Amino acid sequence: MRVPLVSWEKVCVPKCEGGLGIRNSYACNLAAICKLSWWIYTKPDSLWVQWVHHVYMKGVHWNDYTPKSDTSWSWKTIYRVRQKFDLAFSSSVQWLPGPHEYTSASGYNWIRNKQHVVNWEHTIWNSWSVPKHIFINLLIVREALLLKDRLFQLGVSPDADCFLCGTATESHVHLFSQCVYTRRLLHLLSCKLKISLPAVNLLGWISSKPWANVKKWVTIAWIHAVYYTIWNQRNSARLNGYVMCPNVAFKQVSSILNLR
Structure with missing residues (x-):
């Protein structure tokens, strides 16, 4: 297999940072999954959030929750993604409890690999x-x-x-x-x-x-x-x-x- 001339991390950044502007599919997936975590934080009236509290969290706050070993793979994935975004959520300046709603685009921009802006x-x-x-x-x-x-x-x-x-x-x-x-x-x-x-x-x-x-x-x-x-x-x-x-x-x- 041929070794690429430029690493994928450098390719998947905006053109202003020297990349090709291609979105990183892994980071996009994390940002989309993180939307579920944001719902748990901000939408207690949602039917799905109420179901999550009833079945998994059982009254424990989302910040203090740790899944059990026998919980489903999909729920553990949501939990692991939440851990990756902990710093953004805990800073309380972007999505919680501020006026700006979480979007997949803002989550992607936060978690993606950032490079220095180039002058060319x-x-x-x-x-x-x-x-x-x-x-x-x-x-x-x-x-x-x-x-x-x-x-x-x-x-x-x-x-x-x-x-x-x-x-x-x-x-x-x-x-x-x-x-x-x-x-x-x-x-x-x-x-x-x-x-x-x-x-x-x-x-x-x-x-x-x-x-x-x-x-x-x-x-x-x-x-x-x-x-x-x-x-x-x-x-x-x-x-x-x-x-x-x-x-x-x-x-x-x-x-x-x-x-x-």
Whole structure:
């Protein structure tokens, strides 16, 4: 089974935190089950809550209750989920006894794995770039691609030399900013867009520019395409032993973006 490039915990976070915005199904299930605990706390007139008190709790408060060994699996599951949310319920600032009702969405947001907010969200996710370019650039900013520096450490690659230039260790920093092949492509891009590009952190640099939206998104789409081409040519060198001339590769990028 192939090892994923990015852990599931990091994928299942909002895009503003560097993920794909996919909901974690396990956390969603916990948040939905916790709704039953909230009913026990707040809806004593509910028929189901009255039945729970009569059959299981028998006058014991929900905070002090511990299920017996012979109780059903489903009821023990509700109890275990309540324990996971104990801190939120005991703080009394979100759902009890405050004015805001518990919702599965608020429970999910409380229990999910939170990450730090990233500063590159808006330079990765946009409707101007080609989707496959966006995906590769997401892996680049996360430094999640399997380059030779990592493969060499794992004992998979016999060396760590860059496939494109062969003069330095192939790392994310080298391949996408320092490599001779990369610098040539970025120089062609700089001439094409008639702007002076920095050597590193292009996406962060663009996000700080007070440009009009059209100019900004066009520039981002070009950088995404160039980075994708660098990764594509690196793989071509690894698999086929062949690399396009930077000028030819840049013409290919131009044709793709013109169609886009």
